Amino acid sequence: MEISENALIKGIKRFEAPSDRVIRGIGDDGAVVDMEQGSYVFVQDAMTEHIHFEFAFMEGYDIGRKAVYINVSDILAMGALPLYFMVTIGIPAKMSYRDIQQIYKGMRRAAKEFDILLLGGDTTETKTDFFIDVSMVGKIVTRHYFGRNRAGKGDLIAVTGVLGESAYGLSLLKEGRTDRGLMRFIRRYRAPQPPYAVWKELVKHDITTSMMDVSDGLIIDLEKMMAESKKGARINLDQVPMPRLLKKESKESLALAGGEDYQFLFTFPPHKREALSSITEMGFPISIIGKVDTGKGVRLFEKGKEKKIAQKGYEHFGDTA
Incomplete structure (x- = not known):
């Protein structure tokens, strides 16, 4: 692609629809939305074979754990506790049912550590490379969300x-x-x-x-x-x-x-x-x-x-x- 990731995100941000319910939108570790029961954080992070990992260096169990950990990290960074997550995986023909089981076992292990629940997701076929995409929701438990935009002079x-x-x-x-x-x-x-x-x-x-x-x-x-x-x-x-x-x-x-x-x-x-x-x-x-x-x-x-x-x-x- 001819532009950088940061430039791409800035371009995408122009399509963001304004709303009084959205406290913090595109441009942070997660989005913060105000609801009747409080403020919630929504995050999504993907891992793609040959970009984020190699099966030569990581087993399926580790990939599953890491996919959950990196989303939990984003939730915490916004001042929230993780609650639920969903996952989409893209499966190439080279992978076996056992491979997929190991990935989900790794996710289950990480989810238990933070007491979060898997609600479902999607599965799809890919031609060559495996990918895993996790979306997660958490609830703000701090006085205000943390985020990247609150640093003050002299901090x-x-x-x-x-x-x-x-x-x-x-x-x-x-x-x-x-x-x-x-x-x-x-x-x-x-x-x-x-x-x-x-x-x-x-x-x-x-x-x-x-x-x-x-x-x-x-x-x-x-x-x-x-x-x-x-x-x-x-x-x-x-x-x-x-x-x-x-x-x-x-x-x-x-x-x-x-x-x-x-x-x-x-x-x-x-x-x-x-x-x-x-x-x-x-x-x-x-x-x-x-x-x-x-x-x-x-x-x-x-x-x-x-x-x-x-x-x-x-x-x-x-x-x-």
């Missing part, structure tokens, strides 16, 4: 967990490195369970102003957040959490642009810093990596000096930005 920028583990796991599989000591990275790639426990603490202490999950890469995702919030950001690369092995092997770019971390990137006001510290003291890994300002885009600094990087993350319909 601090933070991220949960460690970045680059999933991308490093994929690189290990491509290199045929499956040593026992490296399997945790491969497991993170195959089954990126959202950090639900730390999310609950962030919600409990009412800390965040905006939030999204890191799916395409830290830098490109932060650029999306700042664009939606009409703000800029300064990031201290020295504070970005990553595995020691990435630095040892000079693969720091995987933490900045590798993607598929499914950790939470969020902003919060400085006066909430003490509350955030109380969460980290409980053992939850959270790193403050920067600050929101009135500029435009994302500026990167390392050891006090501004730095430019060529690779910012993954974008469909084009090379990595």
Whole structure:
């Protein structure tokens, strides 16, 4: 395609019909709709063979789990709890009934972890490649939805967990490195369970102003957040959490642009810093990596000096930005 994914989404947004019931529409991890019983979030995320995964690297069970996890991640990032989901799968002739069973077993496992129910969906035939497309609904449980458009001037920028583990796991599989000591990275790639426990603490202490999950890469995702919030950001690369092995092997770019971390990137006001510290003291890994300002885009600094990087993350319909 001749345009980027972001440009395509902007073009599609022009077809969005305005409604008083739609609190947040196209341009976020999910859409927020106001109903009589409260506000609900609707998300949809697909995985396509040869684009998002290879059967050589992932079994059907892992694909099923991951398909649910990435949608749960979007629901949580909007400040909601997941409730129900539906799934459509495209099945090529090369796949067996057992293959499909394993995928649904993986989905059932992930659904049980978050107490969500499969309601149905659709099945269709494809000529060559398998795909799985999950739609999910959740209910807002926070004071307001999180979203990408609520970052404020002076807010601090933070991220949960460690970045680059999933991308490093994929690189290990491509290199045929499956040593026992490296399997945790491969497991993170195959089954990126959202950090639900730390999310609950962030919600409990009412800390965040905006939030999204890191799916395409830290830098490109932060650029999306700042664009939606009409703000800029300064990031201290020295504070970005990553595995020691990435630095040892000079693969720091995987933490900045590798993607598929499914950790939470969020902003919060400085006066909430003490509350955030109380969460980290409980053992939850959270790193403050920067600050929101009135500029435009994302500026990167390392050891006090501004730095430019060529690779910012993954974008469909084009090379990595």
